[in-house]
Amino acid sequence: MAKRDYYDVLGLQKGASAEEIKKGYRKKAKELHPDRNTDNPGAEDQFKEANEAYEILKDAEKKAAYDRYGHAAFEGGMGGGGGQRPGAGGHGDFGSAFSDVFDDLFGDFMGGRQPGGRQRATRGADLRYNMRVSLEEAYAGLKKTISVPTSVTCTKCSGSGAEGGGEPTTCPTCSGMGKVRAQQGFFTVERTCPTCSGLGQIIKNPCSECHGQGRVERERSLAVNIPPGVETGTRIRHSGAGEAGMRGGPSGDLYIFIDVAAHPIFEREGVNLFCRVPVSMATAALGGDIEVPTIDGGRSRVKIPEGSQSGRQMRLRSKGMPALRGGGAGDMFIELAVETPVNLTHRQKELLKEFEDLSEENNPESEGFFKSVKNFWDSMKG
Template sequence: MSKRDYYDVLGTSKGASADEIKKAYRKKAKELHPDRNADNPDAESQFKEVNEAYDCLKDPDKKAAYDRYGHAAFEGGMGGGHPGGGFRGGQGDFSSAFSDVFDDLFGDFMGGRGGGGRQRATRGADLRYNLRVTLEEAFSGIQKTINVPSSVACTACDGSGAEGGGEPTTCPTCSGMGKVRAQQGFFTVERTCPTCSGMGQIIKNPCKACGGHGRVQKDRALSVNIPAGVETGTRIRLSGEGEAGLRGGPSGDLYIFIEVARHELFEREETNLFCRVPVSMTTAALGGDIEVPTIDGGRSRVKIPSGSQSGRQMRLRGKGMPALRGGGSGDMFIELAVETPVNLSSKQKELLREFEKLSDDNNPESSTFFRKVKGFWDSMKS
């Protein structure tokens, strides 16, 4: 059975460019992969045919010979190709063909071709630090000093990992690629180089201070500016203050996560503050003035209207928390809690009983409630 034209196999024209040939191969390889065509007995042979065609057409020398002589270029030693002599036709060098496309499809994810070379100097990891501040500190803003346990560049080797600050050498196992390839059936599998751990370089004489890593563990004191208006969950990024890079690589970043502690007087809701203030029964009934605290440490005088009930709220404009990115401040809300007196003396009890006799018309909510209760009971009886 005669072989099909390689261009027909890939579904492209004879004048196709290298990129067009690669795109055509990628499409066919995905379409005919045996793992995706378990119900097609011809899928494997078609898959091999596609790889054979691509192995020929991706190589400029092979392609030139094929364009001139067709399949005869690879029969009987006709035509010249690689310096090593002859072309490998027949079944096609699938591992070479698929490896090219594997690099193209997954190269960026795996670190790219020759990724080991770019990984010689690896960026340090980002760090997280949880910082707790008081509500007063969140209101005014503050500068705090924190101690961060981290990896820092080794001073003995200037971060190179080599004794005396010497230069690493190219890994002989992977030739600086950081990866090694192994043939498994039809597939070429890439793995991290076991000799250099993917770095692409090795250090023959590691630094004694850091063991060849180029960094050591050390606590650092950092001054952090906490802006006014922060709230729980606010994140502050300090660029370059994270873990030191490996072998001279750039440092990571430090992320400070803010937690605002609960306050004994104020509750916060975004930029607004709430304060529950107890008032005496007489003050609530007769009205009067009270002093309430504000988050800035000051005092505000609030007028209590006569007849105020528990739960009544009054607003103090602009006495809340500042907005984190400007835009003014929130408000403070005073919630009244009318307090029932305890430990009454005999005289107080006597006066309250006398007051109760005279207060039938002074409790509108109670009168309304019990009128509704009476109506409910009457309806149940009927």
Template sequence: MAKRDYYETLGVSKGASADEIKKAYRQKAKELHPDRNADNPKAEAQFKEANEAYEVLKDADKKAAYDRFGHAAFEGGMGGGGGPRGGGMGQGDFASAFSDVFDDLFGDMMGGRRGGAGSRAQRGNDLRYNLRINLEDAYAGMSKTINVPTAVSCSSCKGTGAEGGSEPQTCPTCSGMGKVRAQQGFFTVERTCPTCNGLGQTIKDPCKSCHGAGRIEKEKSLSVNIPAGVETGTRIRLAGEGEAGMRGGPTGDLYIFIEVNEHALFERESTNLFCRVPVSIASAALGGEIEVPTIDGGRSRVKIPEGSQTGRQMRLRGKGMPALRGGGRGDMFIELQVETPVNLTARQKEILKEFDTIKADNNPQGSSFFSSVKSFWDSMKG
């Protein structure tokens, strides 16, 4: 059976660039990989066919020969992707082609392209610090000193991990790559080098202070500026204040997560504050004025309208929390809680009983409720 055109196999035009050919092959390799097509008996053959096409088209000389002579360019032992006499790829050629694209498919996850030997210094970990503050501090903003347990660069070896000014040596097992590869059938498996643990270097004479790590554990004191308007969940990033990297690697970052404590008087919703204020029955019925606290430590006088009920709210504009990134301040809402008196004296009870005997239509909610009850009972009788 005649072989398929290599360009057709990869789904590209004859004038496709090297990048377009590589991109098409990567897509085919993912799509046709036998491990992802257990129910498709043709997948392995199609996968090998795509590898064979890519083995030729990725090479400028082989591609030029193929463009001129087609599959005949590789017949008669001339080499190329078709193998001897066009008999298909051998196991070694197939493994080589797949290994060739292994970095393209998985390079980002495995640490990027593997170039020459060199240091595999690792970036330090990012750190998290949970900071609890009061609502007053969130309102005004503050500067606070915190102590963070972390890893800092070793001063004895200046972060190299080597004693007495000596230098780390290239790892003999992985030649500085930090990775080792093993051939398993059609596939190339890549693992972290067991000798250097992926660092690409070994130290013959480790630093006595840090034991070759290039860093030591230490508590670091930092001053943190908390902006006004923060709320629970706000995250503050301090670049370069995380853990020091291994053997001179870059330092990680410190993330401070804010948690604002609950307040005894105020409840917060975004930039607005709510304050529940108890008022007596007489004050609610007759009206009057009350004095309420504000989050900045001040006081405001609020007028209570006659006949106020529990849950009634009054707004104090601009007395709430500041917006974190500008945009003014929220409002403060006073919510009335009409309080029923307890531990009444005999005289107080007498006055209330007398008041209750005076029939008047001055309980709108009660009148409405009992009117609804009467209608309900009448409908049930019907």
């Protein structure tokens, strides 16, 4: 039985372009695949026929020989077939041919192939910069210039990696695909091309400054804006301020991680501030006014109620930290710490002794505590 014309097999006109041949085979492969035609016993033979046609027409040299001599180019030792007649044994190089279509059908879904089948440039790495700020700086915000060691685009070759800014050439090993294939039985195994490291291109005359990388190591100065209200763990992203990409690829990002230093006066919880203020025993007992600092550098006057105890808290509204993304400010809480006087003079001791003798009914907390202790001991005796 005479062989059908390869162009007819793929539903193409003679002289079709490489792209048209690939599309024609893709369509036939999906239409005739045996897994989709279990009820059609002739589908497998038709599929093999389409595979054989594609194996010839996808190769520029074989296609030229076929266009000139037809099927005779691969029969009788004319040499166009490269030593093995396509379709020998009825199968042809099924793995090699079908893998092209498999890549087109599923490569994007699997993330395995870049547009156009090539990966000419790679994105630069993201960078991390740890910045410590004071609580006052976190309150007010600040603008600061930082120095970041990174890779920047080579100015000598404009990032191309080639001397004089020339263009890279297609890798001869992988034909620009960035991957090479090895046939193992029915399966085709893909690996990163060892010649171009997956880039799909090589540089014959590398730039003397960057040695073909398209980037060089430099310390880069960058002005950053730290907004008011940041706290430890806040992450600020600077798009495109990271490491330069390989051979003109896009730059990565810079992430600034904030660490707010501990403060000698204030403790922070979210947007609220806490300040522990010592007061004398007399002030706590008699009441009075005290001045306390605020995070903005100002002062606030606080009235101490008569008979205040240690641990008592008072709130100063909106004197805390600003919210990072707006929404006002937190509060500041004053916690009293009543101090016991030390290094008393003889006269002070006499006065305190006299005061204690007159204070049997002035210590409600002590009275309640010792009453509970007495009840505890009595229950233990029982």
